[in-house]
Amino acid sequence: MIKVSGLYKAINGQDILQDINLEVEDGEILVILGQSGAGKSVLLQHLMGLRKPDKGNVVISGVDITNLSERDLLRVRKNIGYLFQEGALYDFMDVYENLAFPLEEHTDLNEGQISQRIKNVLQTVGLEGVEGKYPVELSGGMRKRVALARAVILNSKILFCDEPTSGLDPIRSRDISDLIRNLSKQLQCTTVVTSHDVANSFRIADRLALIHEGRLIAVGIQGEIASSKDPFVRQFFKN
Numbered sequence: 001m002i003k004v005s006g007l008y009k010a011i012n013g014q015d016i017l018q019d020i021n022l023e024v025e026d027g028e029i030l031v032i033l034g035q036s037g038a039g040k041s042v043l044l045q046h047l048m049g050l051r052k053p054d055k056g057n058v059v060i061s062g063v064d065i066t067n068l069s070e071r072d073l074l075r076v077r078k079n080i081g082y083l084f085q086e087g088a089l090y091d092f093m094d095v096y097e098n099l100a101f102p103l104e105e106h107t108d109l110n111e112g113q114i115s116q117r118i119k120n121v122l123q124t125v126g127l128e129g130v131e132g133k134y135p136v137e138l139s140g141g142m143r144k145r146v147a148l149a150r151a152v153i154l155n156s157k158i159l160f161c162d163e164p165t166s167g168l169d170p171i172r173s174r175d176i177s178d179l180i181r182n183l184s185k186q187l188q189c190t191t192v193v194t195s196h197d198v199a200n201s202f203r204i205a206d207r208l209a210l211i212h213e214g215r216l217i218a219v220g221i222q223g224e225i226a227s228s229k230d231p232f233v234r235q236f237f238k239n
């Protein structure tokens with residue numbers, strides 16, 4: 001389980017996150033929706049311990065990560081798969097090398113096992129035979145798939161995806177959304193996705209949260225959140 005309690009964060013004297021309280025159950029997919037600049041990425045950075053809150057705390061699988069040393073944080077992060085907004089593959093490595101990297105870093109698998117694992121994980125994200133391609137040779141949708149493959153290659157039970165549909169056309173956005181949901185359920189991951197894309201968030205989520213100017217203003221399942229009386233929430237879901 002992931003639990004955020006009373007979290008506040010100011011950056012350069014500006015309040016960015018205010019009184020964030022949030023729980024994500026084991027195996028659940030929570031989508032955090034919000035406009036650009038609302039605080040989604042900064043919140044995800046707190047969930048990974050990449051930023052320290054001014055107040056409040058973050059508990060991941062029973063461990064309060066708020067005051068962990070950098071070394072203990074690395075151990076926690078090893079168990080978190082993370083899909084960066086820009087995909088963030090290494091441009092100078094081909095797909096195989098991009099995927100082998102975390103395995104070489106964090107496991108003692110031999111070369112044969114690594115190559116088998118890479119083949120399997122590529123199959124899981126619907127790609128085949130792209131091992132020798134460099135990121136620039138792939139379409140945006142394929143790059144996202146490879147990045148997603150890399151995020152789950154260590155069999156992490158926690159998956160974070162920051163704006164997985166940004167920069168993709170509507171069809172690719174739907175595909176990657178369905179893939180994230182299927183993959184998350186198949187691997188039984190506790191998953192947090194951020195997005196500004198309402199329709200695809202409904203496809204992915206078990207539960208949704210809406211963040212506005214650094215505050216969570218609605219949390220619930222689709223029916224609950226879409227029938228909110230709050231004017232901003234109504235406006236957000238109407239567009």
Ligand SMILES: Nc1ncnc2c1ncn2[C@@H]1O[C@H](COP(=O)(O)OP(=O)(O)O)[C@@H](O)[C@H]1O
Binds near residue numbers: 011012041043
């Ligand atoms: N490193 C930083 N320095 C200053 N301000 C930042 C920094 N990172 C984020 N912010 C500010 O925090 C707010 C939330 O940003 P962010 O979480 O990236 O929004 P989004 O919801 O689009 O992901 C924005 O106003 C942004 O300008």
Ligand SMILES: [Mg+2]
Binds near residue numbers: 041042
């Ligand atoms: Mg962001």
